[in-house]
Amino acid sequence: MALAERQVRRDRYFMSIARAVREAANCLGAQVGAVLVVDDHIVSTGYNGTPHGFTNCRDGGCVRCRDRALHAEGLATEMADPEHVPGRGLDRCICVHAEQNALLAAARFGVRVEGATLYSTLSPCFGCLKEAIQAGVRRIVFDEAYPVAPPGPIAEQYAQLAAHLCREDPAAFGALTP
Ligand SMILES: [Zn+2]
Ligand SMILES: [Zn+2]
Numbered sequence: 001m002a003l004a005e006r007q008v009r010r011d012r013y014f015m016s017i018a019r020a021v022r023e024a025a026n027c028l029g030a031q032v033g034a035v036l037v038v039d040d041h042i043v044s045t046g047y048n049g050t051p052h053g054f055t056n057c058r059d060g061g062c063v064r065c066r067d068r069a070l071h072a073e074g075l076a077t078e079m080a081d082p083e084h085v086p087g088r089g090l091d092r093c094i095c096v097h098a099e100q101n102a103l104l105a106a107a108r109f110g111v112r113v114e115g116a117t118l119y120s121t122l123s124p125c126f127g128c129l130k131e132a133i134q135a136g137v138r139r140i141v142f143d144e145a146y147p148v149a150p151p152g153p154i155a156e157q158y159a160q161l162a163a164h165l166c167r168e169d170p171a172a173f174g175a176l177t178p
Helices: 003-022 064-070 096-108 124-136 154-164
Strands: 033-038 041-047 117-124 137-142 173-175
Touching: 003 033, 003 041, 003 117, 003 137, 033 096, 064 173, 096 117, 096 124, 124 154
Parallel strands: 117 137, 137 173
Antiparallel strands: 033 041, 033 117
């Protein structure tokens, strides 16, 4: 079997596990699952939701997610902050993203992630992308692309981060081969 074909098969396998991990997500927003793989072994997993010990997002534990749900239902006047619309104010969300949770679980349990491939069911946000790179992740594969582009200057820096990953391997950042 050709190397590229083997990689595609491996990618599909690890993404299927990321999709299974996503089932545990507790967030009013997109449900996301992530898996960190080092040398073909899963070393950590994560899904999105509020931190341990806090009220779950679906039980109203996240102000931003609750606002976004109100906005979607046409109840904008009941929002705590009108800035809380899709793709905006991501940093104000108490929910920890799936990719962050995968990295943080590795930190918590002392697992090395240097050189890891990150599989996520959704393309990483600006924050998760920079954090993954800083943690030593070398390749990121995602299932679906996040539908809302980040605002102008951030979009530019997001592209720079993605290009940084791809400086040796052009396939180091991108969607799963269908
Ligand atoms: Zn949430
Ligand atoms: Zn994120």
